[in-house]
Amino acid sequence: MTDHAKQAQASAADPIVLIVDDDPSMRRALTNLFQSVGLKVEAFSSAAEIMEAKPPAVPSCLVLDIRLPGLSGLDLQADLAKANIHTPIIFITGHGDIPMTVRAMKSGAVDFLTKPVRDQDMLDAVQAAIERDRKRRDAEQSISGVRSRYEGLTARERDVLALVASGLMNKQVAAELGLAEITVKIYRGQIMRKMAAKSLADLVRMTDALGIPRNRGHLQT
Amino acid sequence: MTDHAKQAQASAADPIVLIVDDDPSMRRALTNLFQSVGLKVEAFSSAAEIMEAKPPAVPSCLVLDIRLPGLSGLDLQADLAKANIHTPIIFITGHGDIPMTVRAMKSGAVDFLTKPVRDQDMLDAVQAAIERDRKRRDAEQSISGVRSRYEGLTARERDVLALVASGLMNKQVAAELGLAEITVKIYRGQIMRKMAAKSLADLVRMTDALGIPRNRGHLQT
DNA sequence: GTGCGAGCTATACGTAGGTTTGGGCCGTAG
DNA sequence: CTACGGCCCAAACCTACGTATAGCTCGCAC
Numbered sequence: 001m002t003d004h005a006k007q008a009q010a011s012a013a014d015p016i017v018l019i020v021d022d023d024p025s026m027r028r029a030l031t032n033l034f035q036s037v038g039l040k041v042e043a044f045s046s047a048a049e050i051m052e053a054k055p056p057a058v059p060s061c062l063v064l065d066i067r068l069p070g071l072s073g074l075d076l077q078a079d080l081a082k083a084n085i086h087t088p089i090i091f092i093t094g095h096g097d098i099p100m101t102v103r104a105m106k107s108g109a110v111d112f113l114t115k116p117v118r119d120q121d122m123l124d125a126v127q128a129a130i131e132r133d134r135k136r137r138d139a140e141q142s143i144s145g146v147r148s149r150y151e152g153l154t155a156r157e158r159d160v161l162a163l164v165a166s167g168l169m170n171k172q173v174a175a176e177l178g179l180a181e182i183t184v185k186i187y188r189g190q191i192m193r194k195m196a197a198k199s200l201a202d203l204v205r206m207t208d209a210l211g212i213p214r215n216r217g218h219l220q221t
Numbered sequence: 222m223t224d225h226a227k228q229a230q231a232s233a234a235d236p237i238v239l240i241v242d243d244d245p246s247m248r249r250a251l252t253n254l255f256q257s258v259g260l261k262v263e264a265f266s267s268a269a270e271i272m273e274a275k276p277p278a279v280p281s282c283l284v285l286d287i288r289l290p291g292l293s294g295l296d297l298q299a300d301l302a303k304a305n306i307h308t309p310i311i312f313i314t315g316h317g318d319i320p321m322t323v324r325a326m327k328s329g330a331v332d333f334l335t336k337p338v339r340d341q342d343m344l345d346a347v348q349a350a351i352e353r354d355r356k357r358r359d360a361e362q363s364i365s366g367v368r369s370r371y372e373g374l375t376a377r378e379r380d381v382l383a384l385v386a387s388g389l390m391n392k393q394v395a396a397e398l399g400l401a402e403i404t405v406k407i408y409r410g411q412i413m414r415k416m417a418a419k420s421l422a423d424l425v426r427m428t429d430a431l432g433i434p435r436n437r438g439h440l441q442t
Numbered sequence: 443g444t445g446c447g448a449g450c451t452a453t454a455c456g457t458a459g460g461t462t463t464g465g466g467c468c469g470t471a472g
Numbered sequence: 473c474t475a476c477g478g479c480c481c482a483a484a485c486c487t488a489c490g491t492a493t494a495g496c497t498c499g500c501a502c
Contacts, residue, residue: 470476471475
């Protein structure tokens with residue numbers, strides 16, 4: 001890999017902090033703070049504005065004033081959740097109350113800071129938020145390959161997979177699906193190839209990661 | 222089962238609300254509230270008092286004033302966490318602030334209510350907390366049997382189990398441990414019996430539930 | 443129609459998994 | 473010392489798994 005490519009990849013993986021605040025001086029102050037520790041920053045002045053931007057492809061977090069023109073911070077949080085965007089959120093507030101705090105935290109906010117915000121508190125919160133996002137993205141990515149391979153299975157292969165991963169023997173799978181045992185064996189081999197599973201244990205873990213329901217073979221108490 | 226036994230079992234599985242508040246009138250009011258909807262209640266006047274009591278064996282939750290004589294509600298929360306007691310907590314406060322709220326919620330509190338507390342809010346919170354505890358207990362119990370069976374394995378059997386669950390073939394396990402393949406087979410049979418696993422898929426799920434590390438055989442991206 | 447892929451099966455053969463029977467060595471509790 | 477259990481192995485035998493080769497039907501796209 002060239003130095004240039006390395007650089008491009010490094011900057012692409014660099015975390016970014018998204019700021020939403022209608023107060024320009026606040027945006028400037030936060031931007032400076034984050035840039036001073038080497039974080040990339042993008043600032044918005046309203047909820048509508050950031051909803052139009054595309055979700056970031058790198059570990060990131062939102063720093064959100066709870067009081068915003070138009071949609072409030074809490075509304076934005078709810079909208080993002082509905083849009084299946086899980087960027088961690090840090091709230092800042094001048095005149096927040098406890099019910100508001102509870103609602104934000106219950107909805108998964110990383111932190112809820114009151115003005116005046118101490119720089120170190122903000123940096124700690126952002127650090128934690130980005131770390132959380134990184135973990136979420138890693139987990140997401142680790143199953144995305146498995147999921148796409150699963151999509152490549154035929155209907156019948158999925159039937160067989162579900163039963164094999166449930167712990168049934170080939171002959172039992174065959175009986176369950178009204179097939180000959182040999183047919184199950186052949187499908188099973190195709191499944192192992194298509195899913196790139198090196199062992200049955202692998203396959204079982206993949207199906208669990210995909211949330212494929214088991215027809216038989218539950219854990220005992 | 223006799224009617225008497227049924228009654229005894231029903232009452233044993235009935236959820237209970239634990240109240241900690243130094244204000245006797247508050248204790249009375251909460252006790253009445255919960256009993257009015259058929260919940261069992263136990264009331265304490267300090268953190269020290271409830272720490273002496275044994276953790277409840279049924280789904281339960283704590284209703285905790287944040288300001289208590291001696292240990293504060295937040296301290297009690299921390300102590301319970303350290304003692305590995307995960308009863309869900311609902312805080313009530315007269316003069317709480319936001320940082321306190323954030324800290325409590327980050328530490329896993331179910332809710333944080335401000336006085337005067339609306340009855341319905343409190344009942345909703347308790348409902349949610351008890352439901353959470355019930356789920357936690359169910360999950361806990363479902364692996365406790367597996368765990369105790371794992372404890373019954375010999376050291377060598379655990380070695381073999383770890384490698385087998387990693388997806389290695391018997392001969393590979395044997396090579397890894399410096400054994401003959403036949404020996405691995407025999408251990409493997411003993412493991413299946415002792416763990417009451419009906420299939421390899423079962424065994425793999427058990428090891429994952431127990432958090433046993435894999436030496437080989439990771440998922441691909 | 444022709445080709446193609448999904449779905450299904452059979453025969454045959456080689457490998458992996460699993461049990462039984464029987465036996466060896468070692469440390470420790472009684 | 474003896475008994476017991478963990479640990480280790482072997483021969484024999486059976487079952488389950490997996491693949492290769494070959495062939496069938498059906499529906500669909502070109």
